[in-house]
Each structure stands twice: as structure tokens, then as C-alpha cells.
Amino acid sequence: MDRRKFLENSSLGATGILAVSALASCNTGSDKSGTAGTMAGEADKTAEAGEAIAGPIALCTWNFGKASEAAWEVLNAGGSSLDAAEAGVRVEESNPENMTVGLGGRPDRDGHVTLDACIMDSDGNCGAVMALEGFEHPVSVARKVMEETPHVILVGEGAAQFAREQGFDTRELLTEAAREEYEEWKKTSDYKPVINIENHDTIGMLTRDSAGNIAGACTTSGLAYKMRGRVGDSPVIGAGLYVDNEVGGATATGMGEEVVRTVGSFLIVELMRQGLSPQAACEEGVRRILAKNKGRQDFQIGFIALNKQGQTGSYCIHPGFSYRLYDANGHRNVPSASFIQPES
Numbered sequence: 001m002d003r004r005k006f007l008e009n010s011s012l013g014a015t016g017i018l019a020v021s022a023l024a025s026c027n028t029g030s031d032k033s034g035t036a037g038t039m040a041g042e043a044d045k046t047a048e049a050g051e052a053i054a055g056p057i058a059l060c061t062w063n064f065g066k067a068s069e070a071a072w073e074v075l076n077a078g079g080s081s082l083d084a085a086e087a088g089v090r091v092e093e094s095n096p097e098n099m100t101v102g103l104g105g106r107p108d109r110d111g112h113v114t115l116d117a118c119i120m121d122s123d124g125n126c127g128a129v130m131a132l133e134g135f136e137h138p139v140s141v142a143r144k145v146m147e148e149t150p151h152v153i154l155v156g157e158g159a160a161q162f163a164r165e166q167g168f169d170t171r172e173l174l175t176e177a178a179r180e181e182y183e184e185w186k187k188t189s190d191y192k193p194v195i196n197i198e199n200h201d202t203i204g205m206l207t208r209d210s211a212g213n214i215a216g217a218c219t220t221s222g223l224a225y226k227m228r229g230r231v232g233d234s235p236v237i238g239a240g241l242y243v244d245n246e247v248g249g250a251t252a253t254g255m256g257e258e259v260v261r262t263v264g265s266f267l268i269v270e271l272m273r274q275g276l277s278p279q280a281a282c283e284e285g286v287r288r289i290l291a292k293n294k295g296r297q298d299f300q301i302g303f304i305a306l307n308k309q310g311q312t313g314s315y316c317i318h319p320g321f322s323y324r325l326y327d328a329n330g331h332r333n334v335p336s337a338s339f340i341q342p343e344s
Helices: 003-009 063-074 082-091 138-150 154-167 176-185 256-262 264-274 278-293
Strands: 055-062 114-122 125-133 153-155 202-207 214-218 241-244 248-254 301-307 310-314 322-327 330-335
Touching: 003 278, 055 082, 055 248, 055 301, 063 082, 063 202, 063 322, 063 330, 082 114, 082 138, 082 202, 082 214, 114 138, 114 241, 125 138, 125 154, 138 153, 138 154, 138 214, 153 154, 153 176, 202 301, 214 241, 214 248, 241 256, 241 264, 248 256, 248 264, 248 278, 256 264, 256 278, 264 278, 278 301, 278 310, 310 322
Parallel strands: 125 153
Antiparallel strands: 055 202, 055 322, 114 125, 114 214, 202 214, 241 248, 248 301, 301 310, 322 330
């Protein structure tokens, strides 16, 4: 089931806001065929859960085939996991068809497109930017924060000033399509989030290179029509993304506030350290979130994970989530198991 069909069939997408087309510590130092659906001429394939994969690996949240392809090209050429993770998510940051990441992202309730991103390498170094305006590639700015400053996080105007100093070009991020949807939304100005996956199409990516080193990146424009200044889990190291090269990595998509409450990606990596498989760790991560929301299931969370042995896993609350996987065995979209079972 692709994301659009999920929305049409799910009660989560039926009420509230405008029905849109389009969801720890560290050291300091595409086109439509590749996004919303299966790439042309390629059938979805489901990998055996827990299967160990040798060699380089690239996986990302959702069916972002162009992004995983870009990451694989770096890895297959002998590049580093860090370079691959950055290259992969930059594809979606530049894709105006993806209205939840980068260029074309939906604005906040005051009409500002604000972007969040983080990146983490195999040595535990990490960088993040939050509420960044006017720059197409927040993940690359986050990498510069990691590599060129003594800090981990820069926010708002300070992040923008740093990006300018580093030579990043500014540009208008609000596309005409996003502006038209925003103008329509203002007719009701319902600020209550609609909890569905199309509002939270964060791309989180995990990569392992030929040397066995793991890195990750995560980038988003956040919740559509959010309150000005709102930041979710995506740029928060340990929440939206976490990597420990001795163990593995994890990244998240969905309602960021709930991922932050459990420090979800860090939790999954620690569970893998304790011996759980990536699949079992993702499942426990979702259960922890649901345990803090007793009787409430009106939101989506999806996790993906990769361990040092090359095993991958994923789990979500509602059916419809998948992850893209590229390795020596090929390129495929892997449907995720879910806490709530799909209707038969």
C-alpha cells in the first residue's frame, strides 16, 4: 500500500485540516517515481526480517527510491557512509514534489518554511540545525556545524548566519504549490495537527560503507502549519536519529513530539546493544510510545534500524509505512510490519 492509498483508506486522514496531497549523546568536534510510489518498472520486494547483509547498505524511511539510489552510488564507488547519507537525503531536500522536506516544504502557520536536519558519523560526531530558513540543504549546513564548530546545534537566525558564512546560497523555499495550499488552509486556520503520515514524510537515512562504518542523516520541514518555532524530533540527536558504530543506527518518522518523549532512536540502538535484533528493537520502540499514550492510537510513528551485522528492521503504528533498501542484493521497497494490522 502506498502512502496516498493509506491516506484515502485511513480514518486518520479524514478530518481536521485541509486534505492535502501530501508525515544521546555525541562528540562535538526525485521525481514522483522515486517518492510517492514504486519506481517505474520495479516491483516491491519484501526482505526477510533479520537477514544479515554483507557489504555496503543504504536504507531510508519511506519509498524514496531516488534518495537510496544516490546514497548507494556513493557507497558502491567506495565512498564513506557519511558522504552517502548526506547525498541521499539531499535528493529529497531538492525535490519540490516532496512537500514535507526542503524545497517545497509546507510552511508554518505564519507562512514561513523552516527546515530541520541532523547528521551523525561513525565516530559519534554530530551536527544539527533547527528552524533554518532560506537554505535548500539543511543537512549540509548541519554537517558544517559538526565539522567546523565546537557546537552540535545551531538554530534560527544564528543557523542562517552560519550558513551564509559557510557559502551556502539562499533561495525562496515556498513553492507556488505550497503557497496555494497554504492560502486555502488559511480559510479555516485550524492549527490542530492532522495526524497522518503525509504530514510527516521525514526522510531519515542509515548507511554502512565497505569499511563497515555506519552513519545517518535526517531532514524535514516538519509539521505543516505548525506553530512558529516548533521543532520535532528530526534534528534531535537521540530522538530522530542516533548512530553508535559499535552497535548500529536508527531513525524515525512520524509525530515528532512522541518520538522525543522516548528518545526513540537512542532507545532502539541501546536495545540492539542489549542483543535485540533491529526488528525487535523497532517493535519495542513503538510499544514504548504507545505505552505513554494509553488508549490513543490516532498518530503515526515509523522506525527503521540497521545493526553492525547488516541486519535491518522496521516497525510502525499504522500500516502504510515502508523503507527503501539498497545493497548488493538489489534495490527494493520493504513494507513495514505494524502494531495495528491492515484491514483484510
